[in-house]
Amino acid sequence: MNPDVIVIGAGAIGTSIGYQLARAGAKVMIVDRGQVGREATGASAGMIMAVHGRSTPVPLVALASESARLFAALAEELKLRTGMDIGYRRVGRLRVAFDEATEHQLRLERGWQVDHGAIVSWLDPASALDLEPALNPTVRAAIYYADEYQLLPVAFAQALSRAAADLGAIVREGAAVDRLLIEGDRVTGVAVGDERVHADEVVIANGSWAGGWSDPLGLPIPIRPMRGQLVALRTLGTALRNVIDAGDGYALTKPDGSTIVGTTVEDAGFDARPTASGVEGLLKLAPQLAPRLADATFSGAWAGLRPGTPDGMPLIGRLPRWRGVLLAAGHFRQGILLAPITGELVADLVARRRPRLSLEAFDPGRFLVRAA
Template structure:
């Protein structure tokens, strides 16, 4: 019997299993489909909240720890697996912010390298940037991670750990209980028992927790992206304006995103979103006009109140832990979230103050029908 079962094979679930495994636990990870093929695969991979100054300190504290940790994580995964997640440091320009003064004040308070830049200097640094922008701020050191490669390297890292087992195409349908103790999970393939269960199922976490009569305010929020293929030196830095961004990969691929849609669990890409994303792409980078995107897809983020994830043990259900609800910031918050969870599970001093993420007081009990 494993010490822990992790439910959900996205970046958060896999990194949770990897961190637990590194700490010596016997771990079983269960994924209803293929690992890393939901929100983790679909996102852009910016290792920063899009507008970090607009979030609470709860999100900022996780983000800062993860941003500092990501380069080491990339190096470790490459060394362990031979698969490079491509943590690509490009910096990020924000253009024509309505709250630029607030952004700069936030940077001074938190010691982050964000500064105002003359728009002419931006055009010198990013010659393909469109005209018409008037103001800019820049943060050096901001990276993007190539998330499809990150999930591949994480999966390989898990496979190589002798104390971690991974099973795909196993959908968890409920929980095993002994009084207030959660002792495992139910699946179509049978029951699995463990000392503890970690629910890290992203947008699907709320549906699973409802099996216990608990309302977890995590809901799917659809996001659509498009991808262009350009020369490797086409775009030197990430750029963001009017809520839309362009992200350069090392090989010249350019991601442009993203939409925010409340459409339940529908992941169908739409023509309307494609047109809107192409217009944003061409406003940011006019050289893309007339080019056909090479891909267009949608994913489902786990939306949560204020984007603050749920990390900790579920009150009244001993042995059941949450690591979910990261909304738009799953990739950037994952390393800190997983380390914090493991610190709590193993009763160690947590890396940051854990209270803002605790499920206690943030869940609602309802009758099970």
């Protein structure tokens, strides 16, 4: 029996969409060429950073705030449906300054955030060290975001996928979509090897690889992979209590006890391997953030490909000139944070319900206008 909707990609975005569609009663098939949550999603730090800075586009701030708000109920719902704990935990974030110029930037940042209703505290070095004893004592000042969260990203995608499957969705791993099936101006399904699967709607949610559908659809889908590397350390001493965020890098202790340090932002094509210089930079950064990390043992390094877009905003919506196809990709550095709202909005679009937030700024057609 053909599904109503095929979702291409089982990262945080595809599984969230699949879950919301299944929850709304649609017959869904989620197809991934690898395993659930093992690409960018699995590589991510899993931070749910609710407070944004001056440089974030306004529509993205609204999208992110709404998504952050949805997490607590979603984590609970997934636990009830699947028994899985996605590691959703509150973790404060200290945005730290070690030099005068950064301190000045932080003051401006805080002013903007307070003007926009965020609850953020300014800390002198003594208060910052009180909150985070592991922090480098040369800190000059910090902003404290008390109400932020983190989770285990692979568990998050797996729980979404399992919850969708419990609701009747078919989740296929190891199944690459080789091409879209097209009849006139309509996408009618996908080809997986020799097999053809038809559906009323196809949702493209394959992250950094979504740009590959530009040619068959004859539309610009300007999504590019931006590599990010992370290292994982094990400490004998107490874990970090907070995320230590220096702007160009961060450290945090995950619910599984490992402390991760990230990250790079590199244009390295589709190469998702960590490099010697990337790892070296992160290992140097670790003790600059928290000196005790110099004694930590090294437990691993990995990289993932963030789906980047020219304007830093995702592409969510129907594709111009085409019927039967939607796009939800390009979430760059915030795909975990934005997964819950993306799932809900795409489910609304498929059901032809009015989405709860305006999607105008995220319209995939915006690049077509620019290209014309």
